[in-house]
Amino acid sequence: MPVEPGVKLLSLVDVLEPLSEAELEQVATRCADIRLDVDQELFGSEEFDSGLFLLEKGHLVIYRLTTSGAQLTVALHSAGSVLPTLRLRGLYVKALEPSVVAFMNRDVLEDVLRNHPRMGVGLVDLLAEQLCLMDTRLSDVIHKDVRARLASVLLWLTSEEGVVVGSGDYVVPHRYSHAQLGTIIGAKRVAVTRAFGLLQDEGAVQVLRRRIHVKDLGLLRRIAEQER
Secondary structure (H helix, E strand, O other): OOOOHHHHHHOOOHHHOOOOHHHHHHHHHHOEEEEEOOOOEOOOOHHHOOEEEEEEEEEEEEEEEOOOOOEEEEEEEEOOOEEEHHHHOOOEEEEEEEEEEEEEEHHHHHHHHHHOHHHHHHHHHHHHHHHHHHHHHHHHHHHOOHHHHHHHHHHHHHHHHOEEOOOOOEEEOOOOOHHHHHHHHOOOHHHHHHHHHHHHHOOOEEEEOOEEEEOOHHHHHHHHOOOO
């Protein structure tokens, strides 16, 4: 029997791994799908006040606005990610490409966790990883220059999204602009462009058709570890 489209997408969400196909079918019938076009915002409401957003397809950026109106990227998420709604309070969520997000409300979440405690453990581990990432980024801004901060975020993007191509390079499939990367590391676009030039001159990375190719993962890691 062919797998229903909603079930197939849900099966890509990491924390739902303990669920059987039949259980995923039940969850799919109880979770509303939200489809987002490029640059469309995911707006919060009382309906989404407690539960989980499950990113089934696409790419999302989570950001806050500074007092001057500048965008500061808090996190990037690709398909398979989980976003607790409470975590998003006071933040903005926007699609970087056509995306599908399923909303699991609190009642459904509690039912699933009752039957699958392992999923609860997975959620705890996931939130701990996200906190560690935020701590690392905060430390980077304080202790590292733009070149090292850029190297650090490129390592993270490679680990999260990177694929190996025939040349042996790691490639980040999504085309991030220098301005977008600047909102992640807390730097202006011109500073990111200058840092990219340095990393390319050193042979750590190369940008081809606006896609980032990591040429030397070890070198990029050593640069990322350098402090001021």
